[in-house]
Amino acid sequence: MSIRLMEATDVPIVAAIEEQLFSSPWAKEDFYHELFNNPFARYYVLEDDQLIKGYIGLWLMGDQCQITTIGVSCDEQGHGYGSQLIEKAIQKSLELHYKNVNLEVRVSNRKAIALYQKYEFKNVAVRKNYYENHEDAYLMIKELEG
Numbered sequence: 001m002s003i004r005l006m007e008a009t010d011v012p013i014v015a016a017i018e019e020q021l022f023s024s025p026w027a028k029e030d031f032y033h034e035l036f037n038n039p040f041a042r043y044y045v046l047e048d049d050q051l052i053k054g055y056i057g058l059w060l061m062g063d064q065c066q067i068t069t070i071g072v073s074c075d076e077q078g079h080g081y082g083s084q085l086i087e088k089a090i091q092k093s094l095e096l097h098y099k100n101v102n103l104e105v106r107v108s109n110r111k112a113i114a115l116y117q118k119y120e121f122k123n124v125a126v127r128k129n130y131y132e133n134h135e136d137a138y139l140m141i142k143e144l145e146g
């Protein structure tokens with residue numbers, strides 16, 4: 001298993017996984033935009049047996065890391081890949097001496113919330129009507145030593 005920076009040639013595979021996972025998936029162009037036009041963005045893919053199993057997007061800004069997206073392909077969930085990706089975000093944030101790692105998650109997304117709680121992210125706020133379908137989001141933060 002390895003985690004490496006996402007490259008342009010990975011985007012079609014990542015976008016296909018994204019489409020399996022999300023009701024409003026990002027298009028390939030959204031990922032290209034992040035890779036080429038957003039100086040704060042760092043996107044990673046997780047490979048095992050030379051196949052991409054998952055990905056994570058980070059915005060590294062100021063003194064905090066925002067997780068913009070995380071996904072593990074449907075057939076590959078429950079094998080620890082999501083945990084490895086979160087650990088990558090935390091490790092990167094520690095290297096940069098950031099104060100925290102944060103993200104927004106649908107209040108109904110039990111699996112993802114369980115993953116974040118495993119790494120001691122705390123619910124700090126509810127963002128009302130955050131998603132297109134008016135669902136609320138939790139803002140979850142993991143404080144770091146900084």
Ligand SMILES: CC(C)(COP(=O)(O)OP(=O)(O)OC[C@H]1O[C@@H](n2cnc3c(N)ncnc32)[C@H](O)[C@@H]1OP(=O)(O)O)[C@@H](O)C(=O)NCCC(=O)NCCS
Nearest residue numbers: 021070071072077078079080081082083105111112114115
């Ligand atoms: C959330 C997601 C990335 C987790 O990836 P994963 O590879 O399945 O995660 P892991 O196998 O590392 O499991 C991590 C933790 O999630 C929780 N979890 C896993 N499967 C679960 C399930 N079926 N029900 C509840 N919690 C579950 C557990 O706490 C688990 O830790 P443990 O195995 O040590 O107990 C994956 O489910 C996914 O891609 N979901 C769709 C996209 C998504 O919702 N992204 C988050 C947007 S904010």
